[in-house]
Amino acid sequence: MEISFIGAGNLAWHLAPALENAGHHINEVFSRQLQxxxxxxSNLYDARTHSELNFADSPSRLFILAIPDDTLETVCSRLVLPENAILVHTSGTQSLETLTHQMEIYSDVPVQTGVFYPLQTFTKGQSFMTFEEIPLCIEATDKPTEDELVALGQELSDIVYLITSAERCKLHLAAVFACNFTNHLLTIAHDLTVGDGLEFELLRPLIRETFRKGLDASDPANVQTGPARRGDLTTIDAHLLLLNTQPEFANIYELMTDSIRHRFHK
Structure with missing residues (x-):
């Protein structure tokens, strides 16, 4: 398939090479930041940069919006596509209806719309990720477009699902808890150790075992441990005392502790 990217951030960095490795051709890459x-x-075979959002003469069939959610309408309002092109966004929260509605408003030619959402965290500049085990969530406004996107997804991943916008939004919410919040808690653990001259490395075996148990369990709640799980108020009070000069961390500690205690000690 002939493909163009609109956006060159974290996701595009990994998805574009993966599509090329699957035998597809990336024609153009547009980004507000030319660099x-x-x-x-520079990591693709013979793609070229595209300096504007007018793709009327593009040979591409598929146009992938790999852009921040809050720029979707601005980009769509300026986007010019070939007739009957497929336009997909890669957002976890933006609905298909939103994209479809914007193209109905702004496009002078018929455009098929869909969603091609990889459920993974991506970081630009890191080694290219393979997509075999990355879930791909697909949605489209019509069956032929859906079939094309599913076929494309199956060339990249062994895990391809048809998921509605409402389901995808809930999945993205769960992903924020599982990924973003978890990483923030690791960041706090790093600050607490390094800030007192301790080695964050000491926590790595514990972190690995925690994730192993949680992923292996049918329900992570079954392997919950710690003072909140035990109802150990003495240890909890001691921890909060240690955090008396770091109220932001203390608030997070209390919030997490209360949530765990509510689950296990109703």
Whole structure:
């Protein structure tokens, strides 16, 4: 398939090479930051940067919006596509209806719309990720477009699901808890150890075992441990005393502790 990217950030950095490795051709990459587009193009076979959002003469069939959610309408309002192109966004929260509605408003030609959402965390500049075990969530406004997107997804991943916008939004919410909040808690653990001259490395075996148990369990609640799980108020009070000069961390500790205690000690 002939493909163009609109956006050259974290997701595009990994998805574009994966599509090329699956035998597809990336024609163009547009980014508001030209240097980002150039960096991505330098990792592709013969793609070129595209300086504007007018793709009327593009040979591409599929256009992938790999952009921040809050720029979707601005980009769509300026986007010009070939007739009957497929336009997909990669957002966890934006609905398909939103994209479809915007193209109905702004596009002078018929465009098929869909969603191609990889459920994974991506970081630009890191080694290219393979997509075999990354879930791909697909949605489209019509069956032929859905079939094309599913076929494309199956060339990349062994895990391809048809998921509605409402289901995808709930999945993205769960992903924020599982990924973003978890990483923030690791960041706090890093600050607490390094801030007192301790080695964060000491926590790595514990972190690995925690994730192993949680992923292996049918329900992570079954392997919950710690003072909140035990109802150990003495230890909890001691921890809060240690955090008396760090009220932001203390608030998070109390919130997490109360949530765990509510689950196990109703």
């Amino acid at each position: 980002s587009a150039r960096q991505l193009v």
